[in-house]
Amino acid sequence: MSLPPRQTAPPAPEGPGALHALQAELATLLEQRSPDLLARAQDYLALTELLGDRAGEAGAHLLLAQALVAAEPHAALVAAGRAARAFAALDMPVQHAEALTLSGRLHLNQGAFEAAEGDLRAALLLVQPLDTPDAQTLSATALNALAGAQFNRGEAREALLSLETALRVWTRLGHLPGQASCLTNIGSLQTTFGEFHAAIETLGRAYRLYQSGLQDAHAEGCILNSLASAHAANQDHALAVEVATSALTAARESGDTLLLTTTHLNLGTFSLQAGQFTAAAEQLGQALQLSREAGYRTTELSTLDSLGLLHQRTGRPRDALGAHISALELALELRDTQGELEARLHLGRVQKTLGEVSAAREQVGEALGLALDCQNRSAEAEAQQLLAELAQQEGDYRQAYEHLQAHLSVKDELFNVERDRQTRNLSVRFEVERARHDADVYRVRTELAQEGLHAAEAQVQQRTAELARAQHEVVTRLAMAAEYRDDTTGEHTRRVGRAAARIARALGWTAERARLLGVAARLHDVGKIGIPDAILLKRGQLSAQEFDQMKTHTLIGARILSGGRSELLQLAEEIALTHHERWDGSGYPIGLSGTQIPLTGRIVALADVFDALTQARPYKAAWTREEALQEVRRSAGTHFDPLIVETALQVLGSDHDPDGEDDADGTDGSDADVLSVFEQLLLARTQDLGSARQAAEAAASEPARMAVQDTLTGLPNRRAFVEALEGLLTPVLSGPGPVSARAAVTVLTLHCDFTPPGQDRPPEDAMPDEALRAFASRLQEAFLPLGRTYRLDGPVLAVLAPYLTEAQANDLVCRALQGTAAPGACIPRVSSGLACSPADASTPEELMRVSERRMDHQRLSRQLEHHTEP
Known part of the structure; x- marks a missing residue:
C-alpha cells in the first residue's frame, strides 16, 4: 500500500525554527481534526527528511498515520509501522508505544485481531514499567483497544478486566475523555451480553461525563450511537431512533465522515425497525451516498442490505431485488464471506416472494454452503427454513420435511448455545464483580489504617452490599436458567420461594430471615442444569436407572452452590441438598429422617411438592388446590414434618397473606426490573422451540479442557x-x-x-x-x-x-x-x-x-x- 500523493508542494527548508512552528500548527490541526492535517503532515515529513531530523521524521510518519486513519486506513497502517520502527531504532519507548497503539487500533478496525493484540501488548510492555502521565495515558489507551481484540477473539472476561483496568487508570489521571471511552466500550459489551439495563446505565454514566466538561462532538456521537444500539437491542425502537437522532447532530458537528456515515446507517436501521419507513429511506440514502463518496465499502454493503430489507417491508420487491444484487456484487468484490452470506439469503427470500423459485433455491443453496463453511449456525437455520418453504411451494413435501427437520435441529442447538453463553456471561460478570470487590476491600482496608475506623468500614459494608446484590442477581438468573428447562412459564421457582417464605413467617421467623429463605428456595432445583433432557423432559414414568440419575440433581445443585461465604448461598446449598429428604427417612440423596433434615429443607420440600402437584408437567396434569392440600395432609409424618404440615395447610389454603409477604422471596418490583430482559430472552427462545432439549455440557467440555x-x-x-x-x-x-x-x-x-x-x-x-x-x-x-x-x-x-x-x-x-x-x-x-x-x-x-x-x-x-x- 503506497501513501497518497502529496497535495501541496514541499516547503523550502528554513531550519529548525520552521520545523517547530509547523509542529505547533500540526498539534492544533490534530486536536481540531482539521481536513488540512494530511497536507500539512506531508509538508512536515518532507521538511524533516530535508533537514535529516530522524526523530522529527519518525514523528511525521506518526502524524501522517493519524491524518490517514479515516480516509486511507491501509496507508495509515503503513505509516504507523514506519513510525514504530523509527522510534524503536531511536530508543524512544513512549513514542514507540504510541505508534504501536495506533497500529493495533488500525488492525482492530480491519478485523486482524491477532495482529492487533500483538501490537497492543508490545505497547503495554514498553509503557507499563514507566510512571509518567504520558506513559500511563498510553497504557490505558492500549488496554481500551486490547479489550476490543480480546472480545472479538471470544475472551469476554479478559476484555472486561482490561476495560476495568483502563478505567481505573483514566480515573486516577482525572482524564474525562478516557473515562467516557472506557464506559462506552463497557456499555457496548454489556449490550452484546444481553444486559441491556446495565448497558444503558453505564452509557448514561459516560454521557454524564461528557456533559460535565467534555466539549467533544465525536465522543458525544460515539456514546449516543452505543446508547441507541442498547435501546434497539432492548426492543425499544422509538427511543433508539430518538437517541440516534441526537447522535446524528453530534456526528455532523464532529466533522468525522466515518462517524457521520455510521450514524446515518444506524438511524436508518432503527427507523426501519420502528416502522418509520420514510425516515429510514432518507437516512439509508444518506448513508449510501456518504459511503460511496468516501469509499467506505463495508458500510456501503451494510447500507445496501438494509435498503433491501426496507424495500421488502414497503412492498417493493423489485427494488429490494436490485439492492440485494448490488450488495452481493460488492460482497464478492470485497471477499466478505459474511456479507455474501446475508446478501444471498435476503436475495433468495425476495426471489421467493416474486415467484422465482428456481433462482431462489440456487441462492439459498449457495448461502447454506457458505453458512456451513464458516459455521454460522444462525444463518444455516434460516437457510434450511427457506429451503423448506421453497420445497413446499413446489409440492416436494419430502424435501420440505427434511429441510424443516434440519432447521429445527439447528435451532435446538442455537438455543443451547445461547443458554450456555448467557451462563458464561453471568459467570464473567460475577467474577469481575468479585475481582472489583476484592480490589476495593484491599484499598479500603489500607485507608482504614490511615483515615480512621468508622468511615472506611462503612465503605467496606457498602461495597460488600453491592457485591451481595450482584450475587443475588446472578444466582437468581441461574435458578431461572435451570427451571426453564422443564417449566416453560419460568414461574415455578418464584412460587416455591414465595410459599416457603410464607410458611417460615407463620412458623415465627423474622421477616428478613423469611425473605432470605424465599430467595434461597428459588435455587432448590439448580442441579437440574446437569440432568439430560431425555430424562428431565420424559413423558411417562422414569426407569429405575433414570430415576437414580434424576436424584443426582440434589448433589449437583449442592456442589454448584458450595463454598459460598454469604448466608444466602449457604442456605441455598442446604436446601438444594436436602429438599428431597423425607420425614420417615425414605428420601434422597442421604436418607435423613426427622429433625436430622434441616428445617429449611423440610419447609422447601413441602412448598416444592405442593407447587408441583398444582402445575401441569409433561408427565401429568395439574391437580386442584384442594386435591393438593389433601395429599399434603395425608403425607404428614411420612413425607413431611407434621408441624410444618399443620402450619402450611393454614398458609397455603388461602390466597390472603396477612403479613404482606407475597414478595418475600425477593421478587419485588426492583428484582423484576433487573430480570425482565433475561426473562424475555429466555421466554422468546422457549416459545420458538417449544422446550429445551440439551443436557449440560460441563462433563463433555472437561476432556477438551484437560487436553x-x-x-x-x-x-x-x-x-x-x-x-x-x-x-x-x-x-x-x-x-x-x-x-x-x-x-x-x-x-x-x-x-x-x-x-x-x-x-x-x-x-x-x-x-x-x-x-x-x-x-x-x-x-x-x-x-x-x-x-x-x-x-x-x-x-x-x-x-x-x-x-x-x-x-x-x-x-x-x-x-x-x-x-x-x-x-x-x-x-x-x-x-x-x-x-x-x-x-x-x-x-x-x-x-x-x-x-x-x-x-x-x-x-x-x-x-x-x-x-x-x-
Whole structure:
C-alpha cells in the first residue's frame, strides 16, 4: 500500500525554527481534526527528511498515520509501522508505544485481531514499567483497544478486566475523555451480553461525563450511537431512533465522515425497525451516498442490505431485488464471506416472494454452503427454513420435511448455545464483580489504617452490599436458567420461594430471615442444569436407572452452590441438598429422617411438592388446590414434618397473606426490573422451540479442557502452545506488505534445574513438583499481561509474547525467581533460550527449534561450568 500523493508542494527548508512552528500548527490541526492535517503532515515529513531530523521524521510518519486513519486506513497502517520502527531504532519507548497503539487500533478496525493484540501488548510492555502521565495515558489507551481484540477473539472476561483496568487508570489521571471511552466500550459489551439495563446505565454514566466538561462532538456521537444500539437491542425502537437522532447532530458537528456515515446507517436501521419507513429511506440514502463518496465499502454493503430489507417491508420487491444484487456484487468484490452470506439469503427470500423459485433455491443453496463453511449456525437455520418453504411451494413435501427437520435441529442447538453463553456471561460478570470487590476491600482496608475506623468500614459494608446484590442477581438468573428447562412459564421457582417464605413467617421467623429463605428456595432445583433432557423432559414414568440419575440433581445443585461465604448461598446449598429428604427417612440423596433434615429443607420440600402437584408437567396434569392440600395432609409424618404440615395447610389454603409477604422471596418490583430482559430472552427462545432439549455440557467440555491444560501447574500445555504460536505467526507471515514491517512474535523457552550446587540430583525433600508449580505460577504473574506462559513437558516451560528482547526476558525471569525465594523454598537454576519471528525463523517449528537450541546451549554451558569448578 503506497501513501497518497502529496497535495501541496514541499516547503523550502528554513531550519529548525520552521520545523517547530509547523509542529505547533500540526498539534492544533490534530486536536481540531482539521481536513488540512494530511497536507500539512506531508509538508512536515518532507521538511524533516530535508533537514535529516530522524526523530522529527519518525514523528511525521506518526502524524501522517493519524491524518490517514479515516480516509486511507491501509496507508495509515503503513505509516504507523514506519513510525514504530523509527522510534524503536531511536530508543524512544513512549513514542514507540504510541505508534504501536495506533497500529493495533488500525488492525482492530480491519478485523486482524491477532495482529492487533500483538501490537497492543508490545505497547503495554514498553509503557507499563514507566510512571509518567504520558506513559500511563498510553497504557490505558492500549488496554481500551486490547479489550476490543480480546472480545472479538471470544475472551469476554479478559476484555472486561482490561476495560476495568483502563478505567481505573483514566480515573486516577482525572482524564474525562478516557473515562467516557472506557464506559462506552463497557456499555457496548454489556449490550452484546444481553444486559441491556446495565448497558444503558453505564452509557448514561459516560454521557454524564461528557456533559460535565467534555466539549467533544465525536465522543458525544460515539456514546449516543452505543446508547441507541442498547435501546434497539432492548426492543425499544422509538427511543433508539430518538437517541440516534441526537447522535446524528453530534456526528455532523464532529466533522468525522466515518462517524457521520455510521450514524446515518444506524438511524436508518432503527427507523426501519420502528416502522418509520420514510425516515429510514432518507437516512439509508444518506448513508449510501456518504459511503460511496468516501469509499467506505463495508458500510456501503451494510447500507445496501438494509435498503433491501426496507424495500421488502414497503412492498417493493423489485427494488429490494436490485439492492440485494448490488450488495452481493460488492460482497464478492470485497471477499466478505459474511456479507455474501446475508446478501444471498435476503436475495433468495425476495426471489421467493416474486415467484422465482428456481433462482431462489440456487441462492439459498449457495448461502447454506457458505453458512456451513464458516459455521454460522444462525444463518444455516434460516437457510434450511427457506429451503423448506421453497420445497413446499413446489409440492416436494419430502424435501420440505427434511429441510424443516434440519432447521429445527439447528435451532435446538442455537438455543443451547445461547443458554450456555448467557451462563458464561453471568459467570464473567460475577467474577469481575468479585475481582472489583476484592480490589476495593484491599484499598479500603489500607485507608482504614490511615483515615480512621468508622468511615472506611462503612465503605467496606457498602461495597460488600453491592457485591451481595450482584450475587443475588446472578444466582437468581441461574435458578431461572435451570427451571426453564422443564417449566416453560419460568414461574415455578418464584412460587416455591414465595410459599416457603410464607410458611417460615407463620412458623415465627423474622421477616428478613423469611425473605432470605424465599430467595434461597428459588435455587432448590439448580442441579437440574446437569440432568439430560431425555430424562428431565420424559413423558411417562422414569426407569429405575433414570430415576437414580434424576436424584443426582440434589448433589449437583449442592456442589454448584458450595463454598459460598454469604448466608444466602449457604442456605441455598442446604436446601438444594436436602429438599428431597423425607420425614420417615425414605428420601434422597442421604436418607435423613426427622429433625436430622434441616428445617429449611423440610419447609422447601413441602412448598416444592405442593407447587408441583398444582402445575401441569409433561408427565401429568395439574391437580386442584384442594386435591393438593389433601395429599399434603395425608403425607404428614411420612413425607413431611407434621408441624410444618399443620402450619402450611393454614398458609397455603388461602390466597390472603396477612403479613404482606407475597414478595418475600425477593421478587419485588426492583428484582423484576433487573430480570425482565433475561426473562424475555429466555421466554422468546422457549416459545420458538417449544422446550429445551440439551443436557449440560460441563462433563463433555472437561476432556477438551484437560487436553490443552497441564495437570500439575494448571498452565496451558504443549498442544495449546503450538496452537497459539501458529495462530500468532499466521498473520505475521501472510499479511500485506514486507514481513519485516510486521509485529514480531517471541518464544522464550526455559529449563528448570532443581539440583543444588555441588550435587548431581535434587534432594528427596526438595519436592520438585511443588517447586515447579510455585515457579510456574510466579513466572505467569511476571509475564502478564505481556505474554502467556505454558508448560511444554517435564521441567521445560515456555512464554509466548510479542516484541520481547533478551534483556526484558531476563529481567522478568529474575522477578519470578525472586518471588519464589521464600524461606526453605527450592529455587531452580533456569536456562533460557529466546527466538523471534520473523528475524530468527519463518515457521512455528523452526522458531521453537531455535529457542530450544539456545536454551540447551545455555544449559550445557552451565553444566560444564559446574563440573569444572575446583
